[in-house]
Amino acid sequence: xxxxxxxxxxxxxxxxxxxxxxxxxxxxxxxxxxxxxxxxxxxxxxxxxxxxxxxxxxxxxxxxxxxxxxxxxxxxxxxxxxxxxxxxxxxxxxxxxxxxxxxxxxxxxxxxxxxxxxxxxxxxxxxxxxxxxxxxxxxxxxxxxxxxxxxxxxxxxxxxxxxxxxxxxxxxxxxxxxxxxxxxxxxxxxxxxxxxxxxxxxxxxxxxxxxxxxxxxxxxxxxxxxxxxxxxxxxxxxxxxxxxxxxxxxxxxxxxxxxxxxxxxxxxxxxxxxxxxxxxxxxxxxxxxxxxxxxxxxxxxxxxxxxxxxxxxxxxxxxxxxxxxxxxxxxxxxxxxxxxxxxxxxxxxxxxxxxxxxxxxxxxxxxxxxxxxxxxxxxxxxxxxxxxxxxxxxxxxxxxxxxxxxxxxxxxxxxxxxxxxxxxxxxxxxxxxxxxxxxxxxxxxxxxxxxxxxxxxxxxxxxxxxxxxxxxxxxxxxxxxxxxxxxxxxxxxxxxxxxxxxxxxxxxxxxxxxxxxxxxxxxxxxxxxxxxxxxxxxxxxxxxxxxxxxxxxxxxxxxxxxxxxxxxxxxxxxxxxxxxxxxxxxxxxxxxxxxxxxxxxxxxxxxxxxxx
RNA sequence: GGGGACGUAGCUCAGUUGGUUAGAGCGCUGCCCUGUCACGGCAGAGGUCGCGGGUUCGAGCCCCGUCGUCCCCGCCA
Numbered sequence: 001x002x003x004x005x006x007x008x009x010x011x012x013x014x015x016x017x018x019x020x021x022x023x024x025x026x027x028x029x030x031x032x033x034x035x036x037x038x039x040x041x042x043x044x045x046x047x048x049x050x051x052x053x054x055x056x057x058x059x060x061x062x063x064x065x066x067x068x069x070x071x072x073x074x075x076x077x078x079x080x081x082x083x084x085x086x087x088x089x090x091x092x093x094x095x096x097x098x099x100x101x102x103x104x105x106x107x108x109x110x111x112x113x114x115x116x117x118x119x120x121x122x123x124x125x126x127x128x129x130x131x132x133x134x135x136x137x138x139x140x141x142x143x144x145x146x147x148x149x150x151x152x153x154x155x156x157x158x159x160x161x162x163x164x165x166x167x168x169x170x171x172x173x174x175x176x177x178x179x180x181x182x183x184x185x186x187x188x189x190x191x192x193x194x195x196x197x198x199x200x201x202x203x204x205x206x207x208x209x210x211x212x213x214x215x216x217x218x219x220x221x222x223x224x225x226x227x228x229x230x231x232x233x234x235x236x237x238x239x240x241x242x243x244x245x246x247x248x249x250x251x252x253x254x255x256x257x258x259x260x261x262x263x264x265x266x267x268x269x270x271x272x273x274x275x276x277x278x279x280x281x282x283x284x285x286x287x288x289x290x291x292x293x294x295x296x297x298x299x300x301x302x303x304x305x306x307x308x309x310x311x312x313x314x315x316x317x318x319x320x321x322x323x324x325x326x327x328x329x330x331x332x333x334x335x336x337x338x339x340x341x342x343x344x345x346x347x348x349x350x351x352x353x354x355x356x357x358x359x360x361x362x363x364x365x366x367x368x369x370x371x372x373x374x375x376x377x378x379x380x381x382x383x384x385x386x387x388x389x390x391x392x393x394x395x396x397x398x399x400x401x402x403x404x405x406x407x408x409x410x411x412x413x414x415x416x417x418x419x420x421x422x423x424x425x426x427x428x429x430x431x432x433x434x435x436x437x438x439x440x441x442x443x444x445x446x447x448x449x450x451x452x453x454x455x456x457x458x459x460x461x462x463x464x465x466x467x468x469x470x471x472x473x474x475x476x477x478x479x480x481x482x483x484x485x486x487x488x489x490x491x492x493x494x495x496x497x498x499x500x501x502x503x504x505x506x507x508x509x510x511x512x513x514x515x516x517x518x519x520x521x522x523x524x525x526x527x528x529x530x531x532x533x534x535x536x537x538x539x540x541x542x543x544x545x546x547x548x549x550x551x552x553x554x555x556x557x558x559x560x561x562x563x564x565x566x567x568x569x570x571x572x573x574x575x576x577x578x579x580x581x582x583x584x585x586x587x588x589x590x591x592x593x594x595x596x597x598x599x600x601x602x603x604x605x606x607x608x609x610x611x612x
Numbered sequence: 613g614g615g616g617a618c619g620u621a622g623c624u625c626a627g628u629u630g631g632u633u634a635g636a637g638c639g640c641u642g643c644c645c646u647g648u649c650a651c652g653g654c655a656g657a658g659g660u661c662g663c664g665g666g667u668u669c670g671a672g673c674c675c676c677g678u679c680g681u682c683c684c685c686g687c688c689a
Contacts, residue, residue, distance in 0.1 A: 022649075029646035042649070062639090079647055087649085104640070107623050111638075112650080115623055118681050171689035191689085218688045334616080337685080413684090474689040572682090583682065 003039015007088045009072045016041060016091060017067045017099065019129065020060050021110045030057040034068060034091075035110070037134055042081075042090040043068040053096040062110065063102040063126075069095040117574070121588040124579055136576050139258060140564045142437060144211060146257035147231055147560075150250035156207040156233060161196035163189060163213070168538050171474065172216035175226075183605040189215035192557055195542050197234040198476065198514055201553035202545050209233040211560065220583045222572045223506060223562060227581070231509075231563075234555030240499060243511060243556055244453060247501065251451065251563075258567040259435035260445040266501070270456040272396050279314070279408020281457075284505030285450035286424040287415050288367070290314040290407055293376060296361035304354070307343075311379025311403045315366040316411045319422045321373035335413040341399060342406035343380040346373075373414065377407035395493060398462065412505055428504060432569035449566070451503045459483070459494035460527070468529050473498045475524055477512040478554075484520075487527050501558065508563060511556025518546045 002018050018036035028047040033040050045057035060066060070093035081087035106122075107115035109129035114120070120127040127133060148158065167174045167188035174188035190196075192214045200208045212232040220226065231250070235242065248264040255262035274281055277289040293315045302309045329346050336344055345351055352359040368374045379399070396404075419425045428448040435443050459479050460469040469491045471477065479487065483494040498512030515521045521543065525535045535543065564576040574580040581587055601607065 022651095024648050024651050025645080026648065026651075027645040029648080031648055031651085033649070040649095044647085046646075048646090076647080079649090081649055084649075104622070108639070110650090111623075113624050113638075116619090116681075118619095119623080121681090172687085194689090216688060219686085221688085222683070224688070335684095339685085471689055477689090582680090584680085586680095588681090 001038035002034050002036045002041040003086060005041050005072055005086050005089055005091075007074060010074045010089060012072045013070070014072055014091065015067055015069050016043065018065070019109075020062050020064045020066060022062060023057070023060060025058065028054070030054060032057060032060065032066070032068070032096075033110075034066070035129075037138075039085060039131075041086045042084075043070070043093050043096075044090050045093050045096060049092065050094050050096070053093050056096045056098055060096075060098060061102070061104075062108060063105050064098060065100040065102075067097040067099055068093045069097070118582075118588065121574075121580070121582065124589045128578065133575070136564070136568045136570065137578065139437070139568055140560075140576055142257040143254045143564055143567060144560065146253040147250045148211070150253035151209045151231075151233065151246070154207070154246055154249060156209040156235075156246075157205055158210060159200060159205060159208050160210060161190070161193040161200075161212070165190050165196075166541075168195075170538070172218050175215045175217050178604040178606055180603050180605075191216050192230060193232050194474065194476070195539070197232060197555060198553065199542065199545050201234055201236050202548065202550045207233075207235045208555075212557075220581065220585060223565070225561065225573050225577060225580055226585055228573070228577075229560040230557040231560050232555070232557040234553060236551040236553045238513065238552075238554045240455070240497060240513060240554070243499070243513075243554055247509070247556060247558065251558075254563060255445055255449070255567065256442060257437060258432070259437035259439070259442055260431065260449070260567070261442045262445050262449055262451070266451040266453055268453040268455055271454055271458065272456070274452075274454050275396055275401055275404045275408075276312075279316075279404040279406070279411060280505070281454055281500065282502035282505060282507040283408075283452060283454075284412060284415065285452060286428070286448075286504060287411070287422065288317055288319070290316045290377075290404065290411070291366040293362045293365050296358045296365060298355070298358070301355055301358065305345075305351075305378075306381060308379030308381040310399075311342075312400055313376065313378040314404065314407050315362050315368075315374060315376045316407060317366050317368045317372040317374045318411070318414050318418050319369065319372050319424070321414075321418045321421050322371050324373065332414060332417070335417070336410045337406050340402040340406040341380055342377055342403045344378070344407075344410065345376040348374060373418065375407075375410060375414070377403060377410065379403050395458070428566075429569050432567055449503060451501060451508075454500040454502060455498075456495050457498050457500075458492060459496040460491045462492065469527060471524075471528060472496065473510065473512055475528060475530070476514045476521070478515045478520070479524070484523075487523055491527055497554075499556070501556070503566065506562055506566065507559075508566075509556050509558030511554065513552070513554035516546070516550040516552045518543060521546060 002016055016034050018034045021033040021035035021040055024031040030045040032043040032045065034043050045054045047054040068091055070091045072089050073092050075088060075090050105126050106119055107126065109126055152158070164177060164187040167176065167186060172191050174191065177187040177189065179185045179187060193210060193212050197208055210232045212230050213227060214230050215227055217226065233246065235246070244265065248266055252262050252264050269277070271281060274283050277283070279290055283289065291314060292312065294313045297313060307313060348359050362376060363374065366374065415422070431443055431445060431448040457472050459472060459477070461472045462469055473496055477496045477498045480495045480497055486493045496512060498510070500507055501509040515524060522532070561573045561576055565573055568576055570576055579587060579589060586592070
């Protein structure tokens with residue numbers, strides 16, 4: 001392989017095959033940089049040594065596929081290129097064969113400048129030749145392999161589950177697959193192997209995992225594709241801590257595969273605390289969180305400032321942003337979500353005119369340093385949004401959550417915007433870029449990656465649109481024993497034994513201890529307003545299975561694409577998925593989706609009634 | 613479904629207040645060059661300014677619509 005040759009290989013006869021990365025023609029001497037997956041090696045075509053090879057060298061162009069036959073030789077002292085791993089040697093060619101020519105590519109994989117994404121996706125095969133992409137997918141392979149190995153070593157069996165499933169209209173929209181054999185009936189692609197993996201526990205497989213492709217027909221985001229891969233696992237007789245231990249182990253292995261150490265165990269935080277401290281259920285711990293600054297506001301000031309006294313008042317700071325002009329601050333206003341019934345104060349000079357002590361105290365409480373961008377978020381009494389303010393002992397009300405979330409979202413938007421000033425994210429970028437997994441050395445990831453378990457989620461959320469309680473996780477999640485009594489009386493107070501894993505502001509995974517008793521399952525369905533008939537129709541087979549000696553079980557699923565994205569330092573999943581879809585769910589290379597022939601439709605008993 | 617950014621040469625981008633023939637770098641083509649490695653030198657080709665309409669004496673620039681890509685909200689148990 002091109003990139004593997006070193007001084008120790010000098011004298012060896014080699015045949016190198018690859019793409020012409022660059023050509024430097026000096027007349028009677030031509031240099032070709034030959035590229036394959038492993039890297040680049042320089043081939044020298046000397047007219048005196050190989051007139052025929054030299055002639056072909058004059059004809060080749062970048063991205064031609066060629067074979068160079070020759071001898072590895074040490075370069076002269078002056079000719080050594082310290083920037084290349086293979087810089088100490090070159091191939092003295094005796095022969096050059098053109099294996100294939102090429103049309104002029106729309107962009108060059110050898111260039112540093114990256115073409116726009118539309119072009120990259122259309123010519124994905126060329127884009128994937130770029131060293132960065134080659135590295136991303138090599139990394140993905142290594143990460144996946146280390147996770148497989150870690151889970152296997154922890155006694156987990158990799159088991160496949162069906163892709164053609166039964167549609168269960170819960171959660172995300174299903175992708176449907178029409179049945180040819182059964183007119184008018186459909187399979188669904190799995191949103192996750194949830195029910196199957198639980199049934200595998202009932203089947204006695206104890207510990208299961210799968211690198212599972214999942215499908216959700218929802219709108220895309222930078223961190224969401226229609227089609228994605230989960231590390232899905234389930235185990236029998238676990239407590240939450242067992243699941244955490246398993247995940248922490250394979251995460252450490254995955255990070256190690258990327259050349260980074262990830263300290264375990266991961267810290268934990270309850271859902272309520274995550275909301276209170278970060279205004280998010282996937283907090284980014286790389287920056288300071290929210291501070292309760294209620295005490296900074298004297299009696300009476302809230303009325304003047306038109307702040308709702310019943311709701312939280314919090315401050316956050318984005319470090320080292322520097323002085324912002326009035327216009328710069330105003331440009332940031334659209335980043336604040338007005339719809340949550342919250343407002344913010346970012347003009348402290350103005351606030352200081354009426355309440356100088358308040359400003360001093362806010363700075364003190366939040367630990368703001370000179371140059372930090374400071375924001376206060378509070379409830380807006382004028383802006384009454386429809387939300388339940390029912391408050392249960394010790395739990396956050398929906399309106400409180402809204403204020404915290406408004407602050408949390410604003411915080412992460414501003415953090416993103418001023419990333420080059422506070423430099424907290426740069427640390428992560430630099431680490432993944434410096435890490436060299438192949439060398440075997442591991443860099444310390446403790447300052448760049450901040451995993452955190454979120455626990456004690458509410459079991460239910462109140463859905464304003466339907467006026468119903470809906471499961472915050474999924475309907476197979478076990479409630480806390482202690483909260484079971486409140487199931488019908490106080491649904492909002494019931495905590496679920498489920499957990500999320502978040503890292504650097506990204507949700508990496510989500511899981512729970514499941515319900516293993518049919519009576520409990522039926523109670524949950526009842527409190528969700530799902531009738532017995534309905535439950536039977538949707539999940540009948542699963543409810544049946546629950547009756548045949550179901551062991552207590554639980555598990556989790558982690559987004560593999562997101563893990564790879566983090567470790568590749570990518571800002572979008574598309575950088576770590578070979579053939580991704582666009583934001584409008586289109587495959588630009590293959591041109592999918594498309595219409596199909598009438599013949600195909602007839603076979604599937606389908607009729608298109610409207611074509612926009 | 614909604615909000616925002618972008619769309620100019622193969623690629624990356626500039627294009628002033630609406631004003632003559634739309635520019636640069638890279639790439640491409642041809643010629644020259646024996647130590648380059650982002651090689652260098654000389655010459656050259658290359659444009660439906662996303663598309664459609666409007667305003668105007670005149671539109672890459674202003675207005676309306678539309679398409680595409682990206683980001684966000686909704687949505688994602």
